[in-house]
Amino acid sequence: MPHITVGKENSGSIDLYYEDHGEGPPVVLIHGYPLSGRAWDKQLPVLLEAGHRVITYDRRGFGKSSQPVSGYDYDTFAADLNVLLTELNLTDITLVGHSMGTGEVTRYLGAYGSAAIARGVLISPIPPFLLQAGDNPEGLPGSLFDGFAGAAKADGPAWMKGFLDNFYNIDLLGSTLVSDQAFQASWNDATAASAAAAVACIATWGTDFRADLPKIDVPMLVIQGDADRILPFPNTGKRLPGLISDMQLVVISGGPHAIAWTHASQVNEALLTFLK
Numbered sequence: 001m002p003h004i005t006v007g008k009e010n011s012g013s014i015d016l017y018y019e020d021h022g023e024g025p026p027v028v029l030i031h032g033y034p035l036s037g038r039a040w041d042k043q044l045p046v047l048l049e050a051g052h053r054v055i056t057y058d059r060r061g062f063g064k065s066s067q068p069v070s071g072y073d074y075d076t077f078a079a080d081l082n083v084l085l086t087e088l089n090l091t092d093i094t095l096v097g098h099s100m101g102t103g104e105v106t107r108y109l110g111a112y113g114s115a116a117i118a119r120g121v122l123i124s125p126i127p128p129f130l131l132q133a134g135d136n137p138e139g140l141p142g143s144l145f146d147g148f149a150g151a152a153k154a155d156g157p158a159w160m161k162g163f164l165d166n167f168y169n170i171d172l173l174g175s176t177l178v179s180d181q182a183f184q185a186s187w188n189d190a191t192a193a194s195a196a197a198a199v200a201c202i203a204t205w206g207t208d209f210r211a212d213l214p215k216i217d218v219p220m221l222v223i224q225g226d227a228d229r230i231l232p233f234p235n236t237g238k239r240l241p242g243l244i245s246d247m248q249l250v251v252i253s254g255g256p257h258a259i260a261w262t263h264a265s266q267v268n269e270a271l272l273t274f275l276k
Helices: 044-049 074-087 100-112 142-154 156-168 180-191 195-204 264-275
Strands: 003-009 012-021 026-030 053-057 093-098 117-123 220-225 247-252
Touching (some): 003 074, 026 100, 044 053, 093 100, 100 117, 100 195, 142 156, 142 195, 156 180, 156 195, 220 264
Parallel strands (some): 093 117, 117 220, 220 247
Antiparallel strands (some): 003 012, 012 053
16 A cells, blocks of 8 residues: 655654556645544545546544644644655646645645645635634634544544534435445545544644634635535635635535535536536
8 A cells, every 4th residue: 555654753764655646737636524434435536537547645643644643733744745746746637625624735836835736625624714713704613623533532443433513514415415335435544534533633723824814825616515415605615705816616505514425426526628
């Protein structure tokens, strides 16, 4: 299995697991919490058929990547991504992030620039700034994130089940757009994540990306469901027009946070149109 080393923890290396398939202009897919690169199973074959080289990888702490106890912040996540892109010697890249992965896309472009990047896609975005503050009344209260972290510490498997219920809007879409088996597969993926990462990543949801957004100088596509319960549209995607200079916004009616799975045909259509 291919891995790239991004650091060290004591006597061991910190390695990212990745998959690299196909030929053509590269598309790098960055998954959301608490899943892995397998979250893109409905996008990978479509992108390959359209003539793209497709790279997925597992964020540190998740999937088949190493599970260190530190490095769960967006500066480190972006640095990990930079190592991957540099090691694979990629250019003309389309960066596609879902949920937490949209933070990597945004911070990478803010910190490392766009020399190797052609365009970016934010699906169910976390920017611009989810944490409520004096200069950010549109954010969500910090006590909410504290409660999430407490729940994740107290009973990780139960926390993941409740999180995924809202990830998929399972009360509305279960057994129609989300099978029991798909939900179970996501729960299995989620509970295989590092216990440290499962808790520590929650604090990153309050990262302020407002200084990164004006630095983005490539075309961007934002796709979000208007029924997103994890990163509500009014607090996230709805605020991005005007903060990114060249941006298209696609809103999926009734779409939950997990639109890449539940509304894959609409997401894929928007993605392929943007890539042309």
